[in-house]
Amino acid sequence: MPLWFLDEAGSYVGENSTAYPAPAEMVERIRANLPDGVARVEDVPPLTGEFWHWPSGADGPQLKPAIGAKLDKVEVAADEVDHVVLTGVPAGAEVLITGPFQGRFVSDGSDIALSFTDPGPHEVRISAPGCRPERFSLMAKPEGEASPKRRRRKVKAGQEVVVGRTPEAYADEVAADVDAHFEGVATRYQAAVAMAPEAEAHLAGQPSQRIERLAAAQDTTADALATIIKADADRFWSLQEEQAQTKRQIRELGQRREKRAGFQALLKAKGIEARRAAIDNPVSVTRA
Secondary structure, X not given: OEXXXXXXXXXXXXXXXXXXXXXXXXXXXXXXXXOOOOOEEEEOOOOOOOOEEOOOOOOOOEEOOEOOOEEOOOEEEOOOOOOEEEEOOOOOOXXXXXXXXXXXXXXXXXXXXXXXXXXXXXXXXXXXXXXXXXXXXXXXXXXXXXXXXXOOOOOOOOEEEEEOOOHHHHHHHHXXXXXXXXXXXXXXXXXXXHHHHHHHHHHOOOOOXXXXXXXXXXXXXXXXXXXXXXXXXXXXXXXXXHHHHHHHHHHHHHHOOOOHHHHHHHHHHHOOOOOHHHOOOOOOOEEO
């Protein structure tokens, strides 16, 4: 639906086609530089039942009442701590989050604190019976780009909602990173695993012609090479145990609903690069 240009008498004199609701900054910019003959600009909702009704006894369709919700800011750090506060949402109203992460929940009538796990543009859409829907656009920014005025702790709110992957879902992706890391590291030791029994037998006094040939080709002794093979095989099994232990720790973080920083600290301590866990995947909105 367009922005309508109206003259002093309120008559239509032109329009600027844009989706409803028009961005607030666009409306403000046009109102600051009104064309000749234009007294005001109005953002007119589409002529559909979503926005209009025709009450009994009325002379024509009337705009449904506004919900009256307010969003206290439109920029937030994607750190699960900073948040926007949504007020004025009546109990029973449906709140839909769309963007990189999607989901919906029903308001209980109290203030709503929305925090985000990952950066990206989002839209908040509120629907309530008998009212026209309201939409807000906001941007969740990376910590390094977020405003220094971001909140460092949660305000008291009746509903706290985290938008993004659940800790359990994130744990699955981090576990995939762990598998990829250990598989890459352990590959160099796999040949040693196959030769480990032969190396152990050689060191126990049962000479291996194959190890002797390999040792000669590498200008070393058969005993020294057998010792290296056994050590590499032991390292492989040690890595497998470390992989299993790290994944157990990750699952525990997910079960405890640890914040993203907790997973990242574990990966950093293990020297593991996050790959799959850095991918943005749409999931449901989850309660904090």
